[in-house]
Amino acid sequence: MKNDLYYKINDSLVISDEQDHYLAWDSKEGWKIEVTKQLLAIIQAYAIATTKAAVFQQLHDKYGVTEEFFEDVHAYLIEQGLVQVYQAEASKETTNKNGMFQTSIVPMDQCLDGDWCDLAFIGMPYDLNVTYKPGTRFAPGYLRRVSGSLFQYNGTSLQGMYDPITNQQVLEGIRMVDCGDVNAVAFEKNGKQFDALKEIIQAFSKKNIFPVTIGGDHSISLPCIQGLSMNHSAFGVIQFDAHSDFGLNKMEKWREAVHHGNFMDAVMDLDQVEHVVQIGIRQLTNQPLTHDKVTQFPGNHACNKKEELLTALRDDIPYYVTIDVDVLDPSVMPATGTPLPGGLLYRELRDLLELITKRTHIIGLDIVEFLPQEKEIDGVIVSEMILNVISNVMEWENEHFTESTNAFTNS
Ligand SMILES: [Mn+2]
Incomplete structure (x- = not known):
């Protein structure tokens, strides 16, 4: 129908x-x-x-x-x-340009109908799980507005845009859409909005559509990772964050217990998540907070130990990337709910992301804890971070996937 x-x-x-x-x-x-x-x-x-x-x-x-x-x-x-x-402006031919990087906002089931989409943005305007300052629910809308200043998607030519630094086209031939925001019943913590996001990520993952989720507070990574776990029997998580987001609590009743500062405990309970790499952790805690599946590169250690970082990443599993913008130093990124001095500079984060995404199979991305304030430059920084990651990930997929997909089709 x-x-x-x-x-x-x-x-x-x-x-x-x-x-x-x-x-x-x-x-x-x-x-x-x-x-x-x-x-x-x-x-x-x-x-x-x-x-x-x-x-x-x-x-x-x-x-x-x-x-x-x-x-x-x-x-x-x-x-x-x-x-x-x-109204039906959202069709496959649509050019409403209201999405991230001037992509079109298209209904979910159209994204999933046939093969016409490589990457989808999803907004998750959810910040009920903050322990301090709310407001990250405004991030998806804000980023849609400012991200178009960096990259203007052209769904007809798919020519991407020229990068003078690499002398290459960025995102050439990559078909992108934006599915809008996951709306939900307010005041329901860890409830149906989480379930909806989980189902969306699962559906995209099944169709090999790369999901980019824009939070929201950091707890929204949990349904993203749960969604992937329905489709991947083994994968890892790379987390950029000032805080480990471990509380070392038992999480059998995660719907009651999860918030943005402990959701990683619930991630640890997923058998499919075999490895976690945490980069940038610097929050003081009463005791060391870690887990036997975790490799930590606290503070800016990863910047000086790039070989170690690459060695730590397993090459037999793909990874999901979650970026809490508070991994950046507040002098670079003040627009976050729980800022912590001593973080990465933008260039350092970008180099690490490049290093990882050029070498590793990445199966999804989220950007969380961005709390828009009056300075538009903060949103531009976050948008550039997203653009950089997705262009590297799509390039990796082009290099590695086209061959294997063809091999699969031919067999
Ligand atoms: Mn976090």
Whole structure:
């Protein structure tokens, strides 16, 4: 069922738990409406812009919802303003240029339909898990706005852009889209918004679409890594961060316990994550915080031990990269929730990222803890970091994957 319309949770919806029921409140228009827990679960299926058919499929697979029932609920959600309808500017030929680096924002199920996309950006405006200063929920929108000053994607020619330093085209031939933000029911910690992101990352990973998730606080890396673990039996994580994000807690009840400063404990519980490399750690703690799967390069050690870093990276598994922008020195990157002096300079971080991404198979990226302030340059720095990583990763894939994919196709 092809459809020219797509649907998404009302952007200004805030839902509060009133103990015996939930209250949906449109924070722009002011109206309020009671919703049941069941209805909330259905609303969540519209977390990311998608077609009616895709929402139905999801609800049918998950809850056994019938088509007749779905038609009624779908109509009700739109009538009440809980879900919004968008016009069909988002098609494969679209050029709305509202996404990262002037890519187009395209509904999720269109990204997944056929083979026409190598890389997808996903915004995760979630900062319920901060221990100090919130605001990272504004990062995806902010970065979409400023990133176009660095790189302007041309989806028709796919010519990329010329880099005078390397005398090469950047991202030539790479097909990129932006799936917009994962919206969700506010005030639900580690809940459905996490599940939606996990499913999105899993779906992209299955189709070999490189996912770039823009946080949000650092806890959003957990659903990203969980999503990858559904599709990869063994991989590693490379974490750039001022803080190890270990609390050394037991994480059986991670939905209650996880926040942005301890989510790595939950990552450690995933058997598929066989190795973690932490770079830039410098926060004082009461005791050493590490784990037997972890190799740490604290402070700026990695800058002086590049050979050791490359040796530490296993070449029999791919890696996921998560960049907490507080790995940078606050003189470079003050726009973060928990800044810590003594961090990497921009050039040092860029060199390390280049070193790693040119040698290692990378299967996903997230950028977290960016808290936009008034200075636009902070957003440009973060955007450049993303651009640099994805251009290296895509180049690596071109060199290594084309051959193996062809070999696979021919066999
Ligand atoms: Mn962190």
